Amino acid sequence: MSGKNRILVVEDDNAINQMITALMMKNGYQVIRAYSGTEAVMHLEQGKFDLVLLDLMLPGLTGEDVLKQIRKKYHMPVIIISAKIDKSSKIALLKLGADDYITKPFDMDELEARIHANLRRYHHRGFQESLGKLSYKDIVLDQDTKEVFVQGKQLTLTAREYRILALLMHHPHKVFSRGNLFESVWEEPYMRDDNTINVHMSKLRCKLQEVNPHENYIETIWGMGYKLI
Template sequence: MDNSIHILVAEDDSDISQLLCSIIRKSGYVPQPAFSGTEALLYLEQRQWSMVLLDLMLPGMTGEELLKRIDGRRNGPVIIISAKGEQHTKVSALRGGADDFITKPFDIEEVSARIDSHLRRFAQIAQPIVPNVLQHNGLVLDRDAKSVTTDGIELALTAREYEILALLMSAPKKVFTKADLYESVWNEPFYGDVNTVNVHMSNLRSKLAKAAPGSEFIETVWGIGYRLMP
């Protein structure tokens, strides 16, 4: 699972593009240059982007046209970086969906700060609000108390078992692959060590079965992974 922050840089001037990519790398993010509006559109269709830096005067497809094609539901903030600094241009871009407007020539530290600021704000907005108490089919997981009960009976879970169950209960309809579980719970890259996940999942299911005989809480979706029973 790639947790890197990828930023699309739509800028046709190679020197400015290199400078913006350098700023992005120094902040620990991953830049992807595009030197025309048409090329940028291809990248936008291929994946989701954490942010888009967009020049307005692009060959192939102008920045204004490209701005209309950027799906704000799939991609992060859009920052316009342009030499067209007239007030009506700024207002039009901001009303058209841009989140910020930086006029060329720009200050390197200001660009870096604005990128960080917008990414931080967007992450806070996009972060789903997960309640402290999760409930599903008689299971009650209390995040504050770090406890899990079923029909009033508290389960003695290990830290890993608790985190696996908390992840499943945070999105009851979602099917989590073994890679999802490993990388979220162990917070390490998954290299195919399915046995670790299998053992913890088996122990968790066994404890749930003992606490609530006859009930099944976790469903195996063959060939994909696990989710809570509907």
């Protein structure tokens, strides 16, 4: 899998950038390096990437600004690399569209494992093999292009928001528990006190209703989970 994947490493510290790049190349990834937010956006506009490693403290555009730019056009996973460790910062970045977060200083083996896990989810076999379009109410989800439209207007979704919506649309009458959703989309054991599903579901609902505020799409079944309504 790794030999087919192209990674953008956005880090202004030259030593850290080179260290990450060396690890990625050793594991067979194709790597493009950027040292500023502006340079990162330029590379994104010039080529296709399967994953972005993104520092926050960058010259020019900040990491948060780059993340916003990415989510306007792209679905690839974004892993934030930052010295910020407080919970509020992590939640804010998840809401902006980050898929994962690793704190400096980090273990290189852990970083490689997170990259591998995010790429595996992004290229999940079930979504690649299930081609065609799914429709529900005024939502159209194109599984070939990974694009989602509401009333003909394209939504900007993160990779995980897309997978949550696709899972619900594949099974429009099924109630998914938080554990079901987390283990299906993240492919990791669910921790009961984890707020991740709530954050992603809230963001997905907001994006759907920004286009059509008169329609409800996702219902919370208290004590059970979520389903399309």
